[in-house]
Amino acid sequence: MSAPRCVLITGTSSGIGLATAIAAARSGWRTVATLRDTARADGLRKAAADVGIELDIRQLDVTDETSVAAAVDGVIADYGRLDAVVNNAGAGHLGTLENDSVADVRQVMEVNFFGVLNVSRAALPHLRATCGRLVTVTSVGGVIGQPFNEAYCAAKFAVEGYMESLAPVALTLGVSVSVVEPGAVASEFVNNVGFDLETGITADPYSDALRRYIDRTVEQFMDGSAQSPAEAAEAVMEALSADRPAFRIQTSDWARAFIGTKLADADGSAVQGVTAAWVD
Ligand code: NAP
Numbered sequence: 001m002s003a004p005r006c007v008l009i010t011g012t013s014s015g016i017g018l019a020t021a022i023a024a025a026r027s028g029w030r031t032v033a034t035l036r037d038t039a040r041a042d043g044l045r046k047a048a049a050d051v052g053i054e055l056d057i058r059q060l061d062v063t064d065e066t067s068v069a070a071a072v073d074g075v076i077a078d079y080g081r082l083d084a085v086v087n088n089a090g091a092g093h094l095g096t097l098e099n100d101s102v103a104d105v106r107q108v109m110e111v112n113f114f115g116v117l118n119v120s121r122a123a124l125p126h127l128r129a130t131c132g133r134l135v136t137v138t139s140v141g142g143v144i145g146q147p148f149n150e151a152y153c154a155a156k157f158a159v160e161g162y163m164e165s166l167a168p169v170a171l172t173l174g175v176s177v178s179v180v181e182p183g184a185v186a187s188e189f190v191n192n193v194g195f196d197l198e199t200g201i202t203a204d205p206y207s208d209a210l211r212r213y214i215d216r217t218v219e220q221f222m223d224g225s226a227q228s229p230a231e232a233a234e235a236v237m238e239a240l241s242a243d244r245p246a247f248r249i250q251t252s253d254w255a256r257a258f259i260g261t262k263l264a265d266a267d268g269s270a271v272q273g274v275t276a277a278w279v280d
Pocket of ligand 1: 185
């Protein structure tokens with residue numbers, strides 16, 4: 001019998017990463033669930049125990065190349081293969097040009113863009129060996145810029161552009177590249193932005209617009225229209241399991257309709273059809 005396929009997932013302390021780790025293990029993947037702080041793995045362990053599955057929980061901070069290399073090398077040393085990576089780790093940021101320092105924006109890029117590159121670079125030689133899959137959770141904000149999300153959307157646009165460019169090249173070596181685009185998901189994402197509603201809005205030219213944006217966002221997350229992390233994880237599983245996954249996979253009809261206001265090529269197949277021919 002051949003060894004089970006092995007997937008490494010980043011950012012599994014909560015939300016979509018946690019739900020994907022559970023879904024992957026339940027689907028028979030050997031699942032390496034990574035966290036930047038393994039002391040935060042209690043929820044993950046409990047979720048795994050509740051459904052009677054085993055996870056291999058390891059440390060990985062996407063912004064730390066040493067930590068990324070140690071995790072990927074460890075997987076290869078222990079299992080001899082890596083069949084898929086899910087770049088899920090990410091963090092939101094609320095701000096606008098005049099209120100964000102360049103250092104703030106760099107930090108957003110470190111986690112959401114360079115973090116994805118760190119993990120993907122370390123993994124790709126091993127994914128080539130298995131004709132594996134490189135899946136990255138981006139956002140509808142990787143297609144449509146949203147108010148007070150300039151830095152976050154810029155990072156997600158950057159990831160989408162990077163992966164859209166890489167996809168035809170990686171495919172020549174048998175590696176499939178996909179991005180998964182959620183809309184609102186009821187995870188720890190909003191809490192982890194760390195924005196204090198009481199003190200965060202200061203009196204400046206942007207405060208009225210920011211208040212309106214926050215009111216709308218809070219309502220969107222409170223009125224039940226946000227997806228569950230488990231629903232969003234189903235789209236990640238499609239990218240891992242489909243025979244020929246699309247380049248772009250939205251996690252909901254809402255996300256598909258929203259990006260459809262801007263993209264005629266919602267699943268990316270038209271663009272991939274053109275660019276793949278350039279390297280085929
Ligand atoms: P979440 O519950 O906040 O989960 C984010 C995960 O990323 C956490 O496990 C967090 O770990 C981890 N993380 C942050 N920085 C990291 C780092 N430097 N190294 C490793 N892990 C790190 O939010 P989520 O909604 O599940 O987010 C998952 C992905 O979906 C993100 O890429 C996010 O941008 C994207 N997304 C979310 C939404 C939404 O509405 N929730 C919408 C569109 C896209 P800690 O616990 O240590 O902070």
